[in-house]
Amino acid sequence: MASNTNETAGPAVSCRGVGKIWAAGTSRAHEALQDIDLEIEPGEFVVLLGPSGCGKSTLLYLIAGLEQQTSGLLTYFGDAVTAPSPDRSLIFQETSLFPWLSVWENVSFGLQIRGDSEPDRRAAAKEVLQRVGLAEAGSKRPDELSGGMRQRVAVARALAMRPRVLLMDEPFAALDVQTRQKMQDFLIDVWRDSGASVVFVTHHIDEAVALADRVCVFTARPGRIKETVKVDLPRPRDPFSPECEELRKQLTQLLKDEVDRAFEEQENMAEAV
Numbered sequence: 001m002a003s004n005t006n007e008t009a010g011p012a013v014s015c016r017g018v019g020k021i022w023a024a025g026t027s028r029a030h031e032a033l034q035d036i037d038l039e040i041e042p043g044e045f046v047v048l049l050g051p052s053g054c055g056k057s058t059l060l061y062l063i064a065g066l067e068q069q070t071s072g073l074l075t076y077f078g079d080a081v082t083a084p085s086p087d088r089s090l091i092f093q094e095t096s097l098f099p100w101l102s103v104w105e106n107v108s109f110g111l112q113i114r115g116d117s118e119p120d121r122r123a124a125a126k127e128v129l130q131r132v133g134l135a136e137a138g139s140k141r142p143d144e145l146s147g148g149m150r151q152r153v154a155v156a157r158a159l160a161m162r163p164r165v166l167l168m169d170e171p172f173a174a175l176d177v178q179t180r181q182k183m184q185d186f187l188i189d190v191w192r193d194s195g196a197s198v199v200f201v202t203h204h205i206d207e208a209v210a211l212a213d214r215v216c217v218f219t220a221r222p223g224r225i226k227e228t229v230k231v232d233l234p235r236p237r238d239p240f241s242p243e244c245e246e247l248r249k250q251l252t253q254l255l256k257d258e259v260d261r262a263f264e265e266q267e268n269m270a271e272a273v
């Protein structure tokens with residue numbers, strides 16, 4: 001895999017005392033994250049779970065290098081994160097596919113920008129489209145695909161760049177329940193094949209239990225990691241097993257107070273407007 005980072009330097013991503021204040025130093029200053037300590041190992045699947053507005057997306061943007069933290073240290077394979085890199089691909093809830101390009105062109109777009117040759121682009125796009133089960137859909141446009149297929153194209157486009165870390169911001173939230181479950185199974189297969197670490201944001205406790213090696217539960221804003229829960233269960237996981245049921249209970253309990261606090265804060269903000 002393409003990488004010029006120091007691979008012997010330990011975790012794929014390390015956050016030490018990371019904080020983020022939006023519009024720091026202005027009257028609009030707004031603390032989103034506080035004192036985040038988190039290490040993500042190569043190949044690990046970490047889920048970030050927390051109430052609305054607790055800073056989960058903000059943390060993904062910091063890891064992606066799209067924003068800079070206002071305190072603490074954030075490293076990627078030992079190097080400070082200062083800018084975005086295709087090594088750390090970000091996938092959103094709404095896919096950002098180019099509607100006027102075919103699936104092939106969407107998937108190979110980043111490779112073209114990087115300067116890969118036409119044969120290399122074709123080979124890489126073919127491989128990742130096969131991997132996401134869309135080998136036959138290369139000539140279609142995004143509006144000819146279902147929501148689930150579009151998200152698979154988005155995953156293929158990210159994988160084509162051979163990322164070491166996939167950052168996923170509620171990627172299946174817009175899908176119906178059945179499609180979401182299929183996409184979770186699909187993601188687990190793709191993740192295992194790729195060897196990448198995944199940092200996955202969700203509001204859904206079921207999704208966290210189905211996917212994670214580790215779930216980081218956030219407090220209400222400013223987001224801190226309230227507790228980290230290890231999910232030491234083989235995959236695929238039976239959602240009706242007593243172990244999954246127990247984990248759901250534990251996570252629901254951990255989240256409850258934080259969701260109540262987040263609601264209170266939002267009500268206070270609405271009253272102040």
Ligand SMILES: Nc1ncnc2c1ncn2[C@@H]1O[C@H](COP(=O)(O)OP(=O)(O)OP(=O)(O)O)[C@@H](O)[C@H]1O
Pocket residue numbers: 022023030031032050051052053054055056057058059221
């Ligand atoms: N670009 C920005 N400028 C100023 N404030 C921002 C910006 N982006 C996010 N925020 C604020 O930072 C806080 C955390 O937002 P963020 O989107 O990271 O939370 P979240 O946990 O991902 O929320 P949700 O689950 O609702 O998507 C919120 O109060 C939000 O309003």
